[in-house]
Amino acid sequence: MSRAKIPYVPPEERAFPDLDSGKYLVMWQGPNHPGITGNMSLRLVIEGDSVVDCETHVGYLHRGFEKLMERRLWMQNFPLVCRIAVPEPDFNEYCYAAALEELAGIEIPEKAVWLRTLSLEMIRLASFLMWIGGQAGAFGHGTIAQWSVTMRDYVLDLFEELSGGRIYHMYIIPGGVRADVPPGFLRHVLETMTVVEQNLKDIELVMFHNAVMKMRAVGLGYIPRDWVERYGITGPNARAAGVRRDLRKDRGYLAYPRLSFEPVVGTESDAFERARLRLAEMFQAIDLIRQIVDALPAEGAFRERLPNPLHWRIPAGETYVSAECTRGEYGFYVVSDGGDKPRRVAVRGPSYTHAVSVMERLVRGVNIADVAGLMVSLHTYPPEIER
Amino acid sequence: MRELAEKLAGRYGAREWRDQRRDLSSVTVDAQRMRDVLTWLRDEEGYVHLAFATAVDEIERKAFRLTYAVHNHGTGHGLLVHCEIDRERPVMESIHRLWGQAWTYQREMKEWYGIDFPGSPRVDEEFVLEGWEGPPMMRRDFDSLAYSDATYAERPGRETRDPAAYMKEKLYPEADA
Numbered sequence: 001m002s003r004a005k006i007p008y009v010p011p012e013e014r015a016f017p018d019l020d021s022g023k024y025l026v027m028w029q030g031p032n033h034p035g036i037t038g039n040m041s042l043r044l045v046i047e048g049d050s051v052v053d054c055e056t057h058v059g060y061l062h063r064g065f066e067k068l069m070e071r072r073l074w075m076q077n078f079p080l081v082c083r084i085a086v087p088e089p090d091f092n093e094y095c096y097a098a099a100l101e102e103l104a105g106i107e108i109p110e111k112a113v114w115l116r117t118l119s120l121e122m123i124r125l126a127s128f129l130m131w132i133g134g135q136a137g138a139f140g141h142g143t144i145a146q147w148s149v150t151m152r153d154y155v156l157d158l159f160e161e162l163s164g165g166r167i168y169h170m171y172i173i174p175g176g177v178r179a180d181v182p183p184g185f186l187r188h189v190l191e192t193m194t195v196v197e198q199n200l201k202d203i204e205l206v207m208f209h210n211a212v213m214k215m216r217a218v219g220l221g222y223i224p225r226d227w228v229e230r231y232g233i234t235g236p237n238a239r240a241a242g243v244r245r246d247l248r249k250d251r252g253y254l255a256y257p258r259l260s261f262e263p264v265v266g267t268e269s270d271a272f273e274r275a276r277l278r279l280a281e282m283f284q285a286i287d288l289i290r291q292i293v294d295a296l297p298a299e300g301a302f303r304e305r306l307p308n309p310l311h312w313r314i315p316a317g318e319t320y321v322s323a324e325c326t327r328g329e330y331g332f333y334v335v336s337d338g339g340d341k342p343r344r345v346a347v348r349g350p351s352y353t354h355a356v357s358v359m360e361r362l363v364r365g366v367n368i369a370d371v372a373g374l375m376v377s378l379h380t381y382p383p384e385i386e387r
Numbered sequence: 388m389r390e391l392a393e394k395l396a397g398r399y400g401a402r403e404w405r406d407q408r409r410d411l412s413s414v415t416v417d418a419q420r421m422r423d424v425l426t427w428l429r430d431e432e433g434y435v436h437l438a439f440a441t442a443v444d445e446i447e448r449k450a451f452r453l454t455y456a457v458h459n460h461g462t463g464h465g466l467l468v469h470c471e472i473d474r475e476r477p478v479m480e481s482i483h484r485l486w487g488q489a490w491t492y493q494r495e496m497k498e499w500y501g502i503d504f505p506g507s508p509r510v511d512e513e514f515v516l517e518g519w520e521g522p523p524m525m526r527r528d529f530d531s532l533a534y535s536d537a538t539y540a541e542r543p544g545r546e547t548r549d550p551a552a553y554m555k556e557k558l559y560p561e562a563d564a
Contacts, residue, residue, distance in 0.1 A: 059515030229435040231487040348439040353488035
């Protein structure tokens, strides 16, 4: 039985209310609003305190990445790609590097496989820690945001130790990774995981056994199961609807086939279920990081030697490489014409569908006070739409 | 995947099938048959997931190459379905009734490449380029650097370097010119 507390509206049916009737109010939420994820606007049409229509407006952070990349050498694009998604730049680095390696026929060393997997799981945890603060804050629990952002900072400390950068790491490069782990790093990782895990248990107690959270999030933003294919929904938003899909399992890239884990799947498909599922994936990320630390080869090369990047020409061809980021399927479509610059790079971010097509429909009938909570529950990130 | 390639060739005249990886192939069809091909792939062959749709400007051939990336969750196989349309009069059939998010990709292609998708919802509305008056910015004959130089004034006190030359000078001074 559906837990939706708003009536189901068929996706194609849009209200188009008569704005001259005096019954409605048009209100913009964003681009500067504490309940908006990133720089994005929702044009809401309100009747009473309920939303009857919504349009998502993006473009406030359009930086022309895809155009810029066509003008720059393959290697020069590295400082660009990570900036497409601030909370988790490493997925951009991985997808771009893996696409180049595939087109150029480069095999990366075993140690680089494990270090890339470690980097991706660490940033998954950091990104979820940022998200859970936003989700709790949208439902009135500001303290949790302070805890989780502190924990995220501890993970960023690890990135600083590993790569020299806290936000943008540029750690995953074609041929492998930029550096080996520094002395003592793996011990620091395990110590940090212990601290973060304990804090997550506290967050679970405070947030998920909380009457206010349950009253506001249960039934909010229910995604019917058949929307998953209809709208191309991926990641936790799809898994919370009962769809057992996770690219780490399904595609089996990097070291994931050698790690022990099962995709977390939900049943209820509302904001509460999505939050609960992401919390479970945070614990899962900690477990995966521990497994990777145990399995990481002590010796061996961490990158292949590449041709001179100033004269590096990638053979003509095309590919699409995707990875499971915190929000779902993240991918790079790369086309080479055999030259020293990309012919075309297109970024596929999961927010493209979650924040536009899905958000516009889910928000109808929702109380304006819950719009922010609903939006964060979809874990959208506008810059990956705008690129 | 050979069986799928043969079916596509027999039913829709698909050509240039290429296996990029074990789980990724590409194929080219005529633009007029694209919607039929995608409908058949979705309804009969299990390619229910539209990952993305985008265009590549093949300016030398005076064409746009459109790419629709679909995925079959059951087999784990992805397919890049291509077609080419005339660059001078770029019009393509809309697939917004096949997938609920397709209209957004079409709106993007209209704004970025000037490709029209008649009937696609809000296809003429601005997407990410609010107030943009230049030509479609992703076309290869649009020079973003020249546009920027002509449109915006340099802030005094800044030194501008060519990124490629600067990288060579700083990082690889020994590299050949």
